[in-house]
Amino acid sequence: EAGVAQSPRYKIIEKRQSVAFWCNPISGHATLYWYQQILGQGPKLLIQFQNNGVVDDSQLPKDRFSAERLKGVDSTLKIQPAKLEDSAVYLCASSLIDFPDSYYNEQFFGPGTRLTVL
Amino acid sequence: KNQVEQSPQSLIILEGKNCTLQCNYTVSPFSNLRWYKQDTGRGPVSLTIMTFSENTKSNGRYTATLDADTKQSSLHITASQLSDSASYICVVSGGYQKVTFGIGTKLQVIP
Numbered sequence: 709e710a711g712v713a714q715s716p717r718y719k720i721i722e723k724r725q726s727v728a729f730w731c732n733p734i735s736g737h738a739t740l741y742w743y744q745q746i747l748g749q750g751p752k753l754l755i756q757f758q759n760n761g762v763v764d765d766s767q768l769p770k771d772r773f774s775a776e777r778l779k780g781v782d783s784t785l786k787i788q789p790a791k792l793e794d795s796a797v798y799l800c801a802s803s804l805i806d807f808p809d810s811y812y813n814e815q816f817f818g819p820g821t822r823l824t825v826l
Numbered sequence: 827k828n829q830v831e832q833s834p835q836s837l838i839i840l841e842g843k844n845c846t847l848q849c850n851y852t853v854s855p856f857s858n859l860r861w862y863k864q865d866t867g868r869g870p871v872s873l874t875i876m877t878f879s880e881n882t883k884s885n886g887r888y889t890a891t892l893d894a895d896t897k898q899s900s901l902h903i904t905a906s907q908l909s910d911s912a913s914y915i916c917v918v919s920g921g922y923q924k925v926t927f928g929i930g931t932k933l934q935v936i937p
Binding site: 712748749750751752753799801813814815816817818819820822 | 830860867868869870871872875915919925927928929930
């Protein structure tokens with residue numbers, strides 16, 4: 709089966725510019741996650757969608773970050789305006805099961821988008 | 827506060843040698859614990875998952891153990907290969923549908 713697709717793989721922008729990332733989850737996976745992974749750290753959950761509804765966005769900096777998942781499939785994550793500290797890898801993951809702490813809820817990750825803010 | 831701590835932060839071993847990575851957690855209530863492998867430039871891939879009733883789980887040369895009483899887990903890699911060079915992330919689920927990631931252990935296997 710095809711994996712989680714993300715684009716672009718790399719992006720370099722200057723601070724205060726805007727940027728958008730795209731994610732296409734595994735077909736049939738209702739749950740989609742966006743993570744931010746700063747170099748040398750583990751992934752930090754930014755937002756979790758269940759179909760096209762938001763389940764958890766408690767760690768999303770809503771003053772500059774936004775995300776949407778139209779039609780419950782593809783998703784985009786946007787940063788506007790970007791700051792230097794936004795430099796990180798942005799990972800998208802999807803899972804079949806609704807509940808993130810379920811034994812059967814394996815999250816499948818995409819390759820990530822490496823963002824560099826200058 | 828739910829936390830997952832991993833040690834060591836980094837490790838260099840010779841090809842063919844064994845190694846053990848540690849994970850301590852304070853997540854409560856506890857649901858399950860996964861070990862992920864993350865190759866450079868790739869997303870994490872699940873290696874093993876265990877609940878409180880499982881003490882050990884193997885996946886090829888990878889063996890994970892769990893002590894739910896002391897809230898500790900380990901990942902043992904046997905007869906390491908160059909392809910084992912990666913970051914290994916401990917992920918604990920629980921705490922009311924929350925998933926907590928450790929910062930990972932970066933393993934480098936050298937010839």
